[in-house]
Amino acid sequence: LEKFGGPVSKEELGRASWTFLHTLAAQMAILSRIYPCKQCADHFKEVLRSHPVKAGSRSELAQWMCRVHNIVNRSLGKTQFPCERVDARWGALDCEEAACDLHGQLGTR
Ligand code: FAD
Numbered sequence: 001l002e003k004f005g006g007p008v009s010k011e012e013l014g015r016a017s018w019t020f021l022h023t024l025a026a027q028m029a030i031l032s033r034i035y036p037c038k039q040c041a042d043h044f045k046e047v048l049r050s051h052p053v054k055a056g057s058r059s060e061l062a063q064w065m066c067r068v069h070n071i072v073n074r075s076l077g078k079t080q081f082p083c084e085r086v087d088a089r090w091g092a093l094d095c096e097e098a099a100c101d102l103h104g105q106l107g108t109r
Helices: 010-026 029-034 038-050 058-075 083-090 102-106
Strands: none
Touching: 010 029, 029 038, 038 058, 058 083
């Protein structure tokens, strides 16, 4: 196991997560460059151009994300998501029985 790397530590998870979050926050357009579906990335690039990131607060960012997701939804003929329900949908993780809790699963980390 050692040869291939052991379980992810809190520090590794944190470092990787911060890198992703900070890069994304500083330059949301990066998503439109690395996204593996080219058609999606090209469209999203246009969406970002006409809807620059609004991240004055956590809720402003969540609302902005909801709006741009809805623009993609509209272009695909999908139902509009009611943005006032963003917190109910995304505000918490479903971590029952430590299913998504690194601490809980690994015990002593
Ligand atoms: P998804 O749209 O994947 O949504 C997942 C869940 O998010 C939903 O079940 C709902 O609970 C919640 N949700 C939905 N809308 C919102 C919202 N506005 N705010 C908050 N939560 C919401 N596919 C294409 O075919 N062409 C494209 O050009 C394209 N561009 C994309 C660009 C980006 C940046 C991304 C991330 C995806 C793109 N996709 C594109 C994929 C497409 O948007 C969907 O992810 C895919 O079609 C699966 O749709 P879904 O119905 O499962 O729900």
